[in-house]
Amino acid sequence: MPETASSSCAQVPVGLLTCQATPYLKQLKTTVLDCSQKPNKQKLYEVHLQDTGGQPCDFGTINEVEVKNVQRVGTSHVHHTTAPIPVGSEVLVKVDWTRRFDNMQQHSGQHLVSALFEQPEYGCDTVAWGMNDKRCHVELNKVPTQAQIQEVEQRLNLYIRRDYPVHITFTDQKPATLPADYVGPNGVFRVAEIMEDLDLLERERLEDQGIDPVKVPGAFDTVKGMFHLDFNPCCGTHVRSLKDVQAIKLLHTERVRGGNCRLFFVCGSRALTLLEETYTLSREMGTVLQAPGGLETFVDTIVRTQKSQKDMFKQLKVLWREIAVYQIKEWIQLLEESKAKSSSSEGEDEGEKGRLITLHREDADVDYLTLLASLLQKDYDLVQGKRIFVLSTGDRKEGGAMTLLGKDEDLIKKVAAAIQSNVDIKGGGKGRWQGKASKSWDGLDAAWQAARAIVEA
Numbered sequence: 001m002p003e004t005a006s007s008s009c010a011q012v013p014v015g016l017l018t019c020q021a022t023p024y025l026k027q028l029k030t031t032v033l034d035c036s037q038k039p040n041k042q043k044l045y046e047v048h049l050q051d052t053g054g055q056p057c058d059f060g061t062i063n064e065v066e067v068k069n070v071q072r073v074g075t076s077h078v079h080h081t082t083a084p085i086p087v088g089s090e091v092l093v094k095v096d097w098t099r100r101f102d103n104m105q106q107h108s109g110q111h112l113v114s115a116l117f118e119q120p121e122y123g124c125d126t127v128a129w130g131m132n133d134k135r136c137h138v139e140l141n142k143v144p145t146q147a148q149i150q151e152v153e154q155r156l157n158l159y160i161r162r163d164y165p166v167h168i169t170f171t172d173q174k175p176a177t178l179p180a181d182y183v184g185p186n187g188v189f190r191v192a193e194i195m196e197d198l199d200l201l202e203r204e205r206l207e208d209q210g211i212d213p214v215k216v217p218g219a220f221d222t223v224k225g226m227f228h229l230d231f232n233p234c235c236g237t238h239v240r241s242l243k244d245v246q247a248i249k250l251l252h253t254e255r256v257r258g259g260n261c262r263l264f265f266v267c268g269s270r271a272l273t274l275l276e277e278t279y280t281l282s283r284e285m286g287t288v289l290q291a292p293g294g295l296e297t298f299v300d301t302i303v304r305t306q307k308s309q310k311d312m313f314k315q316l317k318v319l320w321r322e323i324a325v326y327q328i329k330e331w332i333q334l335l336e337e338s339k340a341k342s343s344s345s346e347g348e349d350e351g352e353k354g355r356l357i358t359l360h361r362e363d364a365d366v367d368y369l370t371l372l373a374s375l376l377q378k379d380y381d382l383v384q385g386k387r388i389f390v391l392s393t394g395d396r397k398e399g400g401a402m403t404l405l406g407k408d409e410d411l412i413k414k415v416a417a418a419i420q421s422n423v424d425i426k427g428g429g430k431g432r433w434q435g436k437a438s439k440s441w442d443g444l445d446a447a448w449q450a451a452r453a454i455v456e457a
């Protein structure tokens with residue numbers, strides 16, 4: 001027995017699978033044709049059943065064993081299961097119906113969205129489509145206008161209300177878009193077809209343009225007496241008729257490569273889920289923003305909050321400047337007092353003797369240091385001689401910013417080294433040494449002492 005299960009000619013080929021023909025069937029009995037003895041890298045076993053399938057793939061169980069993935073290989077199908085299944089046994093296959101029905105709603109919805117945008121009045125062809133857990137998108141070769149998007153959304157939901165049928169039919173014309181390894185079962189190819197019963201107004205509109213809707217090539221099905229809205233090769237599972245798509249909500253667009261555009265949308269229960277999530281979020285936002293008026297008042301509330309925040313920042317800036325000026329005036333007074341004391345004995349300029357001035361302010365930030373430095377250097381011209389300022393901010397337990405100011409570069413270097421041997425701080429710079437203590441201000445007092453010993457020696 002090989003590690004990989006071999007395909008078998010007894011398999012029902014992809015295109016004619018029960019899940020494709022009767023997608024509303026939630027379970028079926030079938031036979032195990034083959035099963036790998038050892039699991040693959042994902043610890044899953046490959047099982048070949050006579051019948052089943054789905055795209056994007058179904059999940060579910062074979063007997064009670066979980067199916068994690070189903071892959072098409074040519075027109076065969078391989079199930080990836082969490083345990084081996086005895087070959088030759090009859091098994092009960094149960095589909096994860098919630099996932100299957102969601103796939104059906106999104107997939108039929110996508111066919112309808114693409115079909116409408118392809119109409120001559122919009123001229124936007126679908127070049128790709130995608131689906132994740134929350135949303136689907138079609139990639140269109142042209143960007144539709146906002147007015148067109150609104151009109152299409154109305155038409156989509158009108159067609160759903162009218163409950164147009166979705167037929168699965170077959171053609172012997174091999175579609176150009178089919179993967180190379182896909183060979184049509186019995187030479188025929190599966191097609192999903194959405195029929196449109198053009199209303200009188202629409203017929204009149206076309207006739208006004210000189211178009212006889214019945215004579216548009218391939219558009220009118222004389223047997224069914226309806227128009228082809230969509231006629232596309234497809235392997236997927238589809239709803240019986242559009243009422244099961246329930247609703248389609250077109251969302252936003254995104255520009256992508258080469259002038260294409262991704263249009264996002266949700267169908268069916270996903271539309272309700274999105275509404276539920278958005279509504280819950282808006283209720284929570286109402287509480288956070290203190291805007292009990294609800295959604296409609298959010299923008300006003302946020303604009304008001306932003307304005308008051310801006311005003312507060314302005315006010316804070318003024319206040320911090322006032323604090324800085326008070327701080328500097330305090331230093332000036334201190335310097336004058338000590339100058340008065342020393343000049344009475346020596347007659348020497350205080351600045352020449354060397355003086356260390358320290359400040360640590362827990363509630364301030366790096367902007368305060370920049371402001372102080374600018375005032376000290378320019379407006380008050382207090383950075384002179386051998387005078388050194390050691391200024392720092394931030395919570396003692398969290399660390400913060402430090403600035404050293406002084407005229408004497410050598411002295412600044414020595415002071416910085418003394419501080420760095422006491423505090424865990426990185427920094428550098430000429431004229432204005434700037435540093436950052438990223439852990440804490442542990443050792444700051446000892447650092448001041450060491451610095452004072454150097455400057456005031």
Ligand SMILES: [Zn+2]
Binds near residue numbers: 107111233234235236
């Ligand atoms: Zn399809």
